[in-house]
Amino acid sequence: MSILQLTDVNAYYGGIHALKGINIHVDKGEIVTLIGSNGAGKSTTLKTISGQVIPKTGQVLFEGKDITKQPPHITALSGIAHVPEGRRIFPRLTVRENLEMGAFSVKDKKLIQERMERVFHYFPRVKERLDQRGGTMSGGEQQMVAIGRALMSGPHILMLDEPSMGLAPIIVEQIFEIIHELNREGMTILLVEQNAYQALQIAHRGYVIQTGEIKMVGSGQDLINDDIVKEAYLA
Structure with a gap:
């Protein structure tokens, strides 16, 4: 069952045709990755889903609901998290304050604490840095x-845009292990990643996007x- 579906999505930046009839879907419980060169349309696809870019034509469905022209804050509240x-963390806020911003709409303090403990499970180092300002931390x-x-x-779905960018190889390995663990525990993930080999290794399915068009899927x-x-992205 598709939790997310884009149908014939066309999006523009001014006169630039950034997405050209994009058709993709993500099923519940999948890791789906979108690979391609810089400027291919990967980030624009995520921004279109989260409501930061409004497509000229086409449709975005999330859990069966049309969210094509939905404001970003409503889309976030509906269950789409976009990293x-x-x-882009808040550099002047502490780590704790940054995490609490993610739960800004949650009124149940017990639930907030439970979610924070879950974050600590995946990222023990984050717990050690709770009172540190975000801008003073490593990448x-x-x-x-x-x-x-x-x-x-x-x-309900986690969208990650280039999570390995600028990170040391050992940290990249850790991040991908956690992405994989999140998925094994039931999280649906849409992953945009320049490191195509790493992404495809953990993905159930992948799409290759080139100049705004889906060229391959498998x-x-x-x-x-x-x-x-192999020749274009894995060499």
């Missing part, structure tokens, strides 16, 4: 906080083994 490229630590903040909202393993994908 943007570059992390890897900030990425952990950004994902943790998204989890605080209790999302299982993660099939795309890893595809000669065209």
Whole structure:
């Protein structure tokens, strides 16, 4: 059953046709990855889902509801958590305050604490840095906080935009292990990632996007083994 579906989505930045008839779907419990070169339309796809970009034509359905022109804050409240490229945590707020911002709509203090403990389970280092200001943390630590903040909202689907960008290889491994663990525990994930091999290794399915168009779709393993994908993205 598809939790998220984009049908014939066309989006523009001014006169630039950024998405050209995009059709993708994400089933409940899947990791789906979107790979492609810089400027291919990966981030724009996520922004279109979260409501930051309004498509000119086409439809975005989430849990069977049309959210195509829904404001971003309503989309977030409906169960879509978007961790943007570059992390974008609040640098002057402490780690605790950043996490609490993720649960801004939750009134139940017990639930907030339960979700925070869950974040600590995945990211023990975050617990050690609770009173530290976000802007003083390393890139890897900030990425952990950004994902943790998204989890605080209790999302039905987690969208990650380039979670490995600028991180040391050992931190990248840790982040991908946690993404995989989240999925094993039932989280549906839509992953945009420049590191195509890492992404396809954990993905159930993948889409290859090029200049705003979906060029290929297949299982993660099939795309890893595809000669065209190997030459373009895995070399």
